[in-house]
Amino acid sequence: MKTFRVSVFAFILATFVGCTNNSIQPEATSVNLQFLHLVDNQPLELDNIKYTNAVGQAYSIKTVKYFVSRVTFHKTDGTDIAIPDIHYVDIRDEATLNYELSEKIPYGSYSGISFVYGLVPEDNVTGSLGLELDQLMEWPMMMGGGYHYMKLEGEYISDDVITFFNFHSGSLNGVAYEIHVDLPNSSFDANASNLNVGMAMEISNWFQNPVDWDFAYWGSGIMGNADAQATVQMNGTDVFSVNFPETAL
Amino acid sequence: MRIKAVGSIFLLASALLSCTPDEQPDYTPTAYDLKIPKGFPAMEIPDDNPMTVEGIELGRMLYYDSILDQNQSRACATCHVQEHSFTSVPDVLPHVNLGWSYNWLWKGDVQGSLEDIMEFEVQHFFFTNLDNLKSDAAYLGLFKKAFGTDEITYQHIEMALAQFLRTLNSGNAKFDKVQRGEAQFTNQENLGFELFFTERGDCFHCHATAFFTDGQLHNNALDTDPDPGHFDISGDPLDFGKYKSPTLRNIEYTAPYMHDGRFATLEEVVNFYSEGLQPSPTVDPLMKQLSNGGVQLSEDEKAALVAFLKTLSDEEFVQNPEFSRNTQ
Numbered sequence: 001m002k003t004f005r006v007s008v009f010a011f012i013l014a015t016f017v018g019c020t021n022n023s024i025q026p027e028a029t030s031v032n033l034q035f036l037h038l039v040d041n042q043p044l045e046l047d048n049i050k051y052t053n054a055v056g057q058a059y060s061i062k063t064v065k066y067f068v069s070r071v072t073f074h075k076t077d078g079t080d081i082a083i084p085d086i087h088y089v090d091i092r093d094e095a096t097l098n099y100e101l102s103e104k105i106p107y108g109s110y111s112g113i114s115f116v117y118g119l120v121p122e123d124n125v126t127g128s129l130g131l132e133l134d135q136l137m138e139w140p141m142m143m144g145g146g147y148h149y150m151k152l153e154g155e156y157i158s159d160d161v162i163t164f165f166n167f168h169s170g171s172l173n174g175v176a177y178e179i180h181v182d183l184p185n186s187s188f189d190a191n192a193s194n195l196n197v198g199m200a201m202e203i204s205n206w207f208q209n210p211v212d213w214d215f216a217y218w219g220s221g222i223m224g225n226a227d228a229q230a231t232v233q234m235n236g237t238d239v240f241s242v243n244f245p246e247t248a249l
Numbered sequence: 250m251r252i253k254a255v256g257s258i259f260l261l262a263s264a265l266l267s268c269t270p271d272e273q274p275d276y277t278p279t280a281y282d283l284k285i286p287k288g289f290p291a292m293e294i295p296d297d298n299p300m301t302v303e304g305i306e307l308g309r310m311l312y313y314d315s316i317l318d319q320n321q322s323r324a325c326a327t328c329h330v331q332e333h334s335f336t337s338v339p340d341v342l343p344h345v346n347l348g349w350s351y352n353w354l355w356k357g358d359v360q361g362s363l364e365d366i367m368e369f370e371v372q373h374f375f376f377t378n379l380d381n382l383k384s385d386a387a388y389l390g391l392f393k394k395a396f397g398t399d400e401i402t403y404q405h406i407e408m409a410l411a412q413f414l415r416t417l418n419s420g421n422a423k424f425d426k427v428q429r430g431e432a433q434f435t436n437q438e439n440l441g442f443e444l445f446f447t448e449r450g451d452c453f454h455c456h457a458t459a460f461f462t463d464g465q466l467h468n469n470a471l472d473t474d475p476d477p478g479h480f481d482i483s484g485d486p487l488d489f490g491k492y493k494s495p496t497l498r499n500i501e502y503t504a505p506y507m508h509d510g511r512f513a514t515l516e517e518v519v520n521f522y523s524e525g526l527q528p529s530p531t532v533d534p535l536m537k538q539l540s541n542g543g544v545q546l547s548e549d550e551k552a553a554l555v556a557f558l559k560t561l562s563d564e565e566f567v568q569n570p571e572f573s574r575n576t577q
């Protein structure tokens with residue numbers, strides 16, 4: 001199906017280009033996504049209880065695994081280039097931190113980039129992403145099925161006790177809670193064969209704005225808690241930002 | 250590339266066969282139609298080792314025959330005993346649904362396909378002496394039937410064993426019947442089911458999917474001073490104490506439990522997850538009630554969880570005559 005889309009796309013482009021100039025190859029940019037993870041604007045240091053949240057709890061990060069899907073490039077002429085890929089990121093797996101999109105985008109001026117954090121309901125079907133991702137990210141049928149959007153895990157200190165937290169988000173019992181992110185300041189011109197798009201997750205923002213996240217209040221596991229999932233969704237809108245690094249990672 | 254390899258094997262085989270015109274070409278393997286239990290994903294079968302009736306039969310013969318052992322003293326089935334879901338005391342891993350596995354052995358020593366782990370078992374564990382097989386007329390015939398070869402190689406042995414192991418699939422336990430709407434849980438089993446698949450009991454993160462394993466390695470907080478686990482393989486201190494999450498299918502038949510067989514019963518295992526967790530630096534954050542010693546289940550909840558685990562017992566699997574020694 002992917003090939004089908006690509007060829008239709010190429011065909012339309014080819015006809016288009018064919019009328020205006022005589023180059024055979026349409027001019028297109030291949031996009032390389034780079035995933036960066038920050039806490040308090042600094043590169044994340046794993047396994048170290050050195051961060052403090054808005055309610056004063058010290059915390060560390062041990063696991064960051066999540067899905068990014070439906071990356072869409074918005075042209076200034078009003079057309080959208082939607083990429084059908086679903087990409088899995090695991091901070092401990094280098095190979096997932098750098099990812100070339102399966103389709104190129106045409107040269108031109110773009111007003112911005114948007115994407116889905118997690119999976120839209122039609123992508124969120126148990127068994128659809130292959131055995132390994134099923135095993136890594138399955139969200140039990142008992143809670144509505146599909147996949148975790150994210151497993152963010154670490155430790156926090158409360159009353160002098162070090163406790164694990166599992167900040168797991170996903171669709172709960174039919175309510176989707178995915179986030180449609182319009183990346184701020186993401187306009188660019190595609191005019192070269194390659195473009196690096198840096199997608200940065202500011203992890204501390206999951207724990208603030210609008211709701212200051214109290215690890216002790218929400219408890220170590222939040223998968224079955226609809227209020228918690230809704231809060232994660234609200235807090236997540238300003239977690240991602242974009243930059244355009246000159247060089248690949 | 251794999252496909253090419255198969256192509257050339259076939260070419261070679263047919264070339265060989267055509268050189269001996271007085272002999273009937275007797276390499277006509279029968280394609281085997283593998284039945285995948287409902288609710289399981291498709292199994293990936295390597296292009297260069299398609300399942301055939303003759304290949305599986307050969308694999309089964311070898312599995313039950315001590316001829317593979319350098320000293321001819323034990324067979325695979327000496328330790329991998331069917332009535333115990335192909336385990337035996339104290340630390341033998343089961344042979345169940347391995348066609349979907351890619352991380353092998355307790356410490357994750359080997360990654361790859363069943364053929365890859367068979368290479369380890371045959372060449373680096375049994376140190377199989379090929380001459381023993383080559384001087385056995387019956388095996389010469391069976392290898393010829395299965396692979397069209399006059400030459401018995403390690404690769405053929407491994408391919409045959411892998412084919413047999415791909416048939417050892419268990420998906421007809423009470424749990425499966427309930428999923429298919431053919432049976433009902435008791436109230437107690439149902440409570441256990443809920444505990445297992447929610448963060449209250451919190452087993453599903455590591456014992457995930459239809460296979461009841463996530464295929465990954467974890468430190469599940471057994472000891473303050475854990476055994477090295479995957480550290481022995483990777484040398485990475487972060488891997489200290491990490492072992493493969495075993496499948497929980499047929500868990501009732503595979504006592505004792507854990508990589509060192511420390512727990513004799515499922516009740517002991519559940520007590521451990523409820524209140525016996527031990528801190529150490531590499532405990533998986535998924536063991537999120539570590540600071541409380543565990544998920545703190547009531548006696549009723551513990552009994553319910555054990556009852557649920559027993560719904561993963563597939564009697565048909567441990568009795569299936571197709572998986573037993575061929576006595577004909």
Ligand SMILES: [Cu+2]
Nearest residue numbers: 148168223454
């Ligand atoms: Cu979870």
